[in-house]
Amino acid sequence: xxxxxxxxxxxxxxxxxxxxxxxxxxxxxxxxxxxxxxxxxxxxxxxxxxxxxxxxxxxxxxxxxxxxxxxxxxxxxxxxxxxxxxxxxxxxxxxxxxxxxxxxxxxxxxxx
Amino acid sequence: xxxxxxxxxxxxxxxxxxxxxxxxxxxxxxxxxxxxxxxxxxxxxxxxxxxxxxxxxxxxxxxxxxxxxxxxxxxxxxxxxxxxxxxxxxxxxxxxxxxxxxxxxxxxxxxx
Numbered sequence: 235x236x237x238x239x240x241x242x243x244x245x246x247x248x249x250x251x252x253x254x255x256x257x258x259x260x261x262x263x264x265x266x267x268x269x270x271x272x273x274x275x276x277x278x279x280x281x282x283x284x285x286x287x288x289x290x291x292x293x294x295x296x297x298x299x300x301x302x303x304x305x306x307x308x309x310x311x312x313x314x315x316x317x318x319x320x321x322x323x324x325x326x327x328x329x330x331x332x333x334x335x336x337x338x339x340x341x342x343x344x345x346x
Numbered sequence: 347x348x349x350x351x352x353x354x355x356x357x358x359x360x361x362x363x364x365x366x367x368x369x370x371x372x373x374x375x376x377x378x379x380x381x382x383x384x385x386x387x388x389x390x391x392x393x394x395x396x397x398x399x400x401x402x403x404x405x406x407x408x409x410x411x412x413x414x415x416x417x418x419x420x421x422x423x424x425x426x427x428x429x430x431x432x433x434x435x436x437x438x439x440x441x442x443x444x445x446x447x448x449x450x451x452x453x454x455x456x457x458x
Contacts, residue, residue, distance in 0.1 A: 238389075269448075276350075276435070277390075277448040292445060324389055332377050332439045335446070337389035 236260055238338035240325050246344045247315045255310040255341050257325030265328045266308035267335065268292075268300060270321040277324065283308055284331050315345045348373045348440045352449035359426055360457050367421040367452050369436035374414045377439040381410050381421050384433045384451070393434075394421070398441075426456045 241256045259266065268280040269292075279292030281300040289300050297319060299311045308327075312319060322342050326335040349372045359365050369379070378397045382390040394403045394410040396419070402411040409422040423430060433453045437446040 274450060276450040277437075279445055282445065326390075332446075334380065334392045334395050335390075335437075336392065337382075339389045340387075 238325055238327055238336050240323075240338035240341050242341060243339070244342045244344075246346065247312075248346055249316060251315050252311070252313050253315065253343075254312075255323055255325075255343075256307070257309065257338060258307045259325075259327040259336070260306065261327060261329075261336065262305070263327035263329050263336075264305070265331050265333075266302065267326040267328075268298075268308070268310045269324045269326065270294065270319075271324060271340075272321050280310065280323075312343075315343075317345045319343065320345045348376075348438060348443075348447045350436060350438050350447050350449040352434075352436060352452050354452060355450070356453040356455075358455045358457060361426060361428060363426050363456075365423050365426055365454075367423070367434050367454070369419040369421070369438075369449055371417045371419075371438045371447075373440055374417050375441045376414060377441045379410075379412055379419050379439070380437045380446070381408075381419075382435045382437065384435060386432075390435065423454075426454075428456045428458045431455050 238259045264285045267282040269277040283302040286305045325338040328335045380395045381393045396412045407424040433451040435451040437448045
């Protein structure tokens with residue numbers, strides 16, 4: 235089992251460009267999450283999907299959109315990247331909400 | 347609004363020492379609490395999950411305790427080893443929100 239995989243591992247964007255971060259899990263989990271991690275701020279929830287077909291806003295959703303493509307895949311889209319979105323992005327999944335979360339290796343995003 | 351604090355931010359100990367990491371939270375109406383480990387440049391790995399009805403959980407040399415009334419959790423690491431060097435984060439799920447709030451972590455260095 236690969237667990238939770240994320241692509242790309244690293245990306246550099248110019249302000250205003252768009253991109254999609256991909257996440258997939260092979261554990262048949264129902265719930266999936268997108269977090270960002272910034273120095274001194276801890277991890278903050280951007281969006282989550284409690285189950286296939288549903289998505290909800292987290293703590294810092296502005297500037298992002300998500301798609302739960304199927305049970306395995308949960309993507310995060312930046313429509314018009316801003317320097318404030320420079321961060322490390324983590325995808326996670328759990329069998330159900332509020333259960334043990336399994337994290338991917340992260341995507342490092344730099345917006346110039 | 348739930349806030350999670352971890353003090354100290356960094357800790358260095360000699361190999362073999364028993365140590366305690368602290369996590370405090372402001373809203374005692376929690377559903378569960380998780381402790382994670384994060385190695386530099388990597389994702390998070392779940393170590394222990396404590397349900398709100400539990401007082402402690404153990405896994406190998408790790409023991410996590412929970413005192414909801416005082417808003418505190420501790421992670422006890424017995425006989426520390428250099429391989430335990432990492433950042434340890436706690437995350438709290440508040441009843442009714444189904445979201446985890448993370449602390450900023452304690453960076454642990456175990457010296458050989």
